[in-house]
Amino acid sequence: MVSEHVQSRSGKRQKTEDRIIGAAAELFLKHGFKATTIRAIAKAAEVSVGRVMSVGDKDVILVRCFDRWIGQLQNGTYTPPTRRASLSRRGTDTGATTGPPRPSSAVQRHLLELFLPFLEFFAEHEDLSRDYAAAMMRVKGEPEVFNALAVDLQSRLSESLVSIGINEDHARASAAALYDSYLGILFRWAATTMSLDDAVEAMLASIVFHTRVRSSL
CATH class of the missing domain: 1.10.357 (Tetracycline Repressor; domain 2)
Known part of the structure; x- marks a missing residue:
């Protein structure tokens, strides 16, 4: 039972991380790295800023x-x-x-x-x-x-x-x-x-x- 509970928590944690990375990926492609904030990633992933920071900083x-x-x-x-x-x-400023x-x-x-x-x-x-x-x-x-x-x-x-x-x-x-x-x-x-x-x-x-x-x- 304890093992199943740990696996369940680990699975949920991984799903949350995947959602955070997915949200960040969309924002980076749409707005660029510099314009994307941790707060924006948290909002898009529907998690707290602290939860995003637990994955890592923007880098x-x-x-x-x-x-x-x-x-x-x-x-x-x-x-x-x-x-x-x-x-x-x-290449918009260069010739053919x-x-x-x-x-x-x-x-x-x-x-x-x-x-x-x-x-x-x-x-x-x-x-x-x-x-x-x-x-x-x-x-x-x-x-x-x-x-x-x-x-x-x-x-x-x-x-x-x-x-x-x-x-x-x-x-x-x-x-x-x-x-x-x-x-x-x-x-x-x-x-x-x-x-x-x-x-x-x-x-x-x-x-x-x-x-x-x-x-x-």
Whole structure:
């Protein structure tokens, strides 16, 4: 009975946290990080300010939101909200671009397509993504993007590399390097005027390098 009671309380607590993160996610996408307050999150989630703060400060909550979005992007369940021009529109002050480079093989295309949803999400929510990169530097502990989410994506990358004849050890190493390249591109993007095309080009360059078949040492 005691165990059932503890599990029930734990389940309710998790549902409340999920509701708080869901409410925060909607507000961040709609209003941006700076304009969203803890009080607004509490109101939207129908909980007290103290209950929101028990989940974490705004930095922690933003990182938790990105963990959720990235997880949804990885498993194909992310549904984009209505786009908001003031925070999401890119390239309105620049001329036409020639577009990003194209992969030269089916495997390169597949690998690039694994990363494109994340790059496009960051492009769509550029200001919020910059706030996320800054928040990750301030938050203690490791976000899911460095743990379960990283393992899942690296596993898929490794399988694709093995399929073109790269041995398993090299494939795992290259998958980890590709994932690190992706994270590096996101942080560089957050700190510079890098465009989506620039990010895709940088990601593809890393993919091209790591899809070269290596002989065994």
